[in-house]
Amino acid sequence: KRFYGVFDGKLAAWRPGEEPEVILEKAAGGREISLNDIAITSRGRIYFTTLKDPENGRLSMVDPETRAVTVLFDGEDEPILCNPNGIAIDPDERFLYVGISNYKYRKHSGVYGFPILADGTIDVQAGKAKPWAAVKAPDGIAVHRNGDVCFTAGGKVEVFDPYGRRRGRISIPKGSGTNLCFAGQR
Numbered sequence: 001k002r003f004y005g006v007f008d009g010k011l012a013a014w015r016p017g018e019e020p021e022v023i024l025e026k027a028a029g030g031r032e033i034s035l036n037d038i039a040i041t042s043r044g045r046i047y048f049t050t051l052k053d054p055e056n057g058r059l060s061m062v063d064p065e066t067r068a069v070t071v072l073f074d075g076e077d078e079p080i081l082c083n084p085n086g087i088a089i090d091p092d093e094r095f096l097y098v099g100i101s102n103y104k105y106r107k108h109s110g111v112y113g114f115p116i117l118a119d120g121t122i123d124v125q126a127g128k129a130k131p132w133a134a135v136k137a138p139d140g141i142a143v144h145r146n147g148d149v150c151f152t153a154g155g156k157v158e159v160f161d162p163y164g165r166r167r168g169r170i171s172i173p174k175g176s177g178t179n180l181c182f183a184g185q186r
Contacts, residue, residue: 039087049084080108086141099138110134140179152177
């Protein structure tokens with residue numbers, strides 16, 4: 001099992017006891033990597049959100065073979081999709097869920113589901129048509145192996161089934177949550 005994250009300002013992967021392997025030294029456009037959240041497919045494609053600046057942010061993908069980075073959307077160009085936060089992939093790897101906090105235009109805040117295309121890019125137009133789950137200021141996202149999508153939103157963990165129907169809410173004691181995961185999956 002490999003771990004992924006920022007090491008010495010670079011996107012890297014490593015196994016316990018080994019030196020990190022640098023995957024990406026800079027984000028698209030030569031920018032510093034300001035990693036917010038990350039999701040990796042079984043084929044090794046890496047999706048990540050960055051906080052390019054506090055107003056916009058962006059979603060990018062790294063091809064595991066070429067290590068080329070592709071900006072999938074930038075909040076500067078897609079105002080509906082400002083402040084991408086948590087991300088997760090459904091168990092069949094057909095959808096990428098992205099929490100859009102959109103601090104400036106809260107009416108666009110929510111979890112959006114983007115179809116993943118064969119080349120790993122996403123169908124931005126289809127995904128941004130409407131929130132998959134309309135909630136205010138979502139943050140961390142995790143997908144259960146049964147397809148349920150869970151995400152933090154303020155002082156709650158919201159739970160939705162794979163079809164976007166709310167299953168329930170879990171209160172977070174003493175404050176708000178910013179991330180979550182399921183242990184022992186995959």
